[in-house]
Amino acid sequence: MSSIGDSAVPVDIISAEEFKSTGSTDITTMMQAAVPSFNVNDQPINDASTLVRPANLRGLAPDHTLILVNGKRRHRSAVITFLGGLISDGVQGPDISVIPSVALKQVKVLRDGAAAQYGSDAIAGVINFALKDDAEGGLVEFNKGQYYEGDGATTMVAGNVGLPLTDQGFVNLSLEYRTADPTSRSVQRDDAAALINNGNTFVEDPA
Known part of the structure; x- marks a missing residue:
């Protein structure tokens, strides 16, 4: 910077x-x-x-x-x-x-x-x-990763290209696609944990 x-x-x-x-x-x-x-x-x-x-x-x-x-x-x-x-x-x-x-x-x-x-x-x-205002050239990017816990997998594909448009102009195009799986670090609610401790086995963890 x-x-x-x-x-x-x-x-x-x-x-x-x-x-x-x-x-x-x-x-x-x-x-x-x-x-x-x-x-x-x-x-x-x-x-x-x-x-x-x-x-x-x-x-x-x-x-x-x-x-x-x-x-x-x-x-x-x-x-x-x-x-x-x-x-x-x-x-x-x-x-x-x-x-x-x-x-x-x-x-x-x-x-x-x-x-x-x-x-x-x-x-x-x-x-x-x-x-970007480049009238020529381009690039393509690909990124993929996830957290150590095994969730939150993220994928990104992006590209940019510059093209001349007559002798006095240009067009610069960019495209980006990104998707991410959900991430959860939540813990069980106290009331749900109490139900499980009292023998209710139908409560999801976390609820």
């Missing part, structure tokens, strides 16, 4: 290579590993926020961070977080997990409040996802 120190406010620049070195397949988890003060949690069964995980910059709510893609505002998701650990309760932030990591050229992070310039959704700062 490099930082621009001679600008009016400090800006962190994270390259696509740095994201790859994190070993993750999810862009939100990559961001957490590469961007200081950016946090996102794996949500348990928690309505749609299990899929659209709330991400926090500088300990503020997800809708206090302005998300840009190539300098244009990214719309908010349709999910209002139901249980977000107080910080994210009731907020409606953008879903950055739909941005393929293979499509990224770099990410610029302004970790200062910028509400005066951008509005109330930039209280925590601004994150700008810059997409």
